[in-house]
Amino acid sequence: MNRDKNIVFMGTPQFAVESLKNIHESGYNIVGVVCPPDKPAGRGHKLQACDVKKYAVSQNLNVLQPKKLKNPEFLSELQSLNADLFVVVAFRMLPKEVWSMPQHGTFNIHGSLLPQYRGAAPINWAVMNGETKTGVTSFFIDENIDTGATLLSEECEIDSNETVGDVHDKLMLLGAELATKTCDAIFNHTIEAKTQLESTNLKKAPKLFKNNCKIDWSKSTIEIHNHIRGLSPYPSAWTTFIRSEEEPQTIKIYKASYTLIDHDREIAEIQADKKDLKIYTKDGYISILKIQVPGKKKMDVQSFLNGINIKSYQKAC
Numbered sequence: 001m002n003r004d005k006n007i008v009f010m011g012t013p014q015f016a017v018e019s020l021k022n023i024h025e026s027g028y029n030i031v032g033v034v035c036p037p038d039k040p041a042g043r044g045h046k047l048q049a050c051d052v053k054k055y056a057v058s059q060n061l062n063v064l065q066p067k068k069l070k071n072p073e074f075l076s077e078l079q080s081l082n083a084d085l086f087v088v089v090a091f092r093m094l095p096k097e098v099w100s101m102p103q104h105g106t107f108n109i110h111g112s113l114l115p116q117y118r119g120a121a122p123i124n125w126a127v128m129n130g131e132t133k134t135g136v137t138s139f140f141i142d143e144n145i146d147t148g149a150t151l152l153s154e155e156c157e158i159d160s161n162e163t164v165g166d167v168h169d170k171l172m173l174l175g176a177e178l179a180t181k182t183c184d185a186i187f188n189h190t191i192e193a194k195t196q197l198e199s200t201n202l203k204k205a206p207k208l209f210k211n212n213c214k215i216d217w218s219k220s221t222i223e224i225h226n227h228i229r230g231l232s233p234y235p236s237a238w239t240t241f242i243r244s245e246e247e248p249q250t251i252k253i254y255k256a257s258y259t260l261i262d263h264d265r266e267i268a269e270i271q272a273d274k275k276d277l278k279i280y281t282k283d284g285y286i287s288i289l290k291i292q293v294p295g296k297k298k299m300d301v302q303s304f305l306n307g308i309n310i311k312s313y314q315k316a317c
Contacts, residue, residue: 005187008083008102010034011052015168016089018176019109020055023087026180030061031081034091037065070095085186087179088141099141104186106141109175111168112205113137113153115196118146119205123171127164128230129203130222134158134167136175138182140193149193151182163232163255208235215239215253217268217316221284225258228286236292239279241270243312254298255290268316277301279316 007028009020012035024030033056041048049057056063062081066074075097086099086106099106112122114137119125126134135155142148154174158167185191206212208231215224215237231237236252243249265271265280272278277288292298 005029005085005183006031006081006083007183008032008034008078008081008086009052009089010086010091010094011089012036012050012092013090014051015111015172015175016091017051017055018172019087019089019179020052022176022180023183024059024061026183028183030056030059031083032062032064032078034064034066034078036092037067069098075101085183087183089175089179093145094141096143107138107151107182107186108141108146108148109179109182110137110139110146111171111175113155114139114146114150115199116203117205118202120207122205123168124164124208124230125203125205126230127158127162127167128227130226132158132160134171136171136178138178139196147196149195151191151193152178152185154178161229163229165233210238213237215316217279217281219281221258221260221281221286224281224286225256228253228256239316241316242314244314246312248317249293252292252298253288253290254292255288257287257289258284259287260284266315270313270315272305272310272313274305274310275302277305 005028007023007030009023009030011020020033033052035050035052038047038049040046053063064074064077078098079101083102085104086102088094088106088108094106110122112126113135117125123134133155135153137153138151140148140151156170156174213231213235215227217224228237232254236254238250238252241249241251261284263280267280267282269280270277271280278285279288288301290298291301291304293304
């Protein structure tokens with residue numbers, strides 16, 4: 001039933017691959033896959049294709065890699081594909097010339113329950129903020145970022161110890177199923193798009209930079225723990241260790257546990273032995289479990305402690 005419907009898919013990372021795969025295997029005719037140009041990577045700076053392109057090539061799908069989405073040649077080629085619908089997952093912002101092109105519109109799969117967590121990093125911010133629930137939403141793209149009329153959504157629980165990597169993988173599969181369901185609903189005329197309700201209580205999901213990945217040790221223990229797991233494995237939470245008679249050391253923390261207790265130690269004070277590394281907070285302490293120092297690979301905390309002068313470590317900042 002779906003083979004007479006032409007779809008153009010747009011995406012970049014592995015998160016998008018599952019949606020493309022699901023739509024493709026459901027029988028829709030993928031007439032084009034739009035992804036970024038190959039980029040140099042690694043020591044040899046060899047050109048590397050994104051995950052979406054790798055899958056598309058493996059399935060002999062037509063790949064388009066425009067440098068600029070407003071390029072007249074690209075727009076002409078895109079128009080010639082005669083797509084009924086565009087599907088976007090983890091791509092870049094589209095100009096109106098693109099998203100308004102197909103008869104049935106262009107929808108996106110977003111990693112949150114819209115209108116909450118509009119923006120570039122919805123999964124990270126949901127975990128960082130200690131949410132117990134998130135999800136995926138399909139919506140029609142419009143002129144603004146993640147504000148278009150919503151179509152379908154699916155919820156997902158967030159366990160208190162899950163990292164953003166764990167939640168990402170769950171939403172990737174959930175989003176793939178939702179993408180195909182949305183295509184079906186649009187073509188079968190069984191769905192009505194709903195305008196997003198505006199509110200003063202909306203939480204945002206802006207792009208992550210180095211400054212908002214730094215750990216603020218003045219926050220509560222649970223907030224710090226959520227910050228760490230909400231940035232693991234990428235882009236990672238970081239802090240600086242102050243060391244006596246040595247240069248401060250910037251480290252990345254990928255895994256930690258926490259304990260809530262009353263204590264008389266200073267906030268961000270480090271306590272360490274050959275097995276444990278604790279950093280005190282205002283209402284407990286964080287136990288570091290997986291760490292990375294400049295020039296080294298990720299390691300468990302015992303490996304880290306075996307290679308340092310523990311007594312020189314004083315506090316984090």
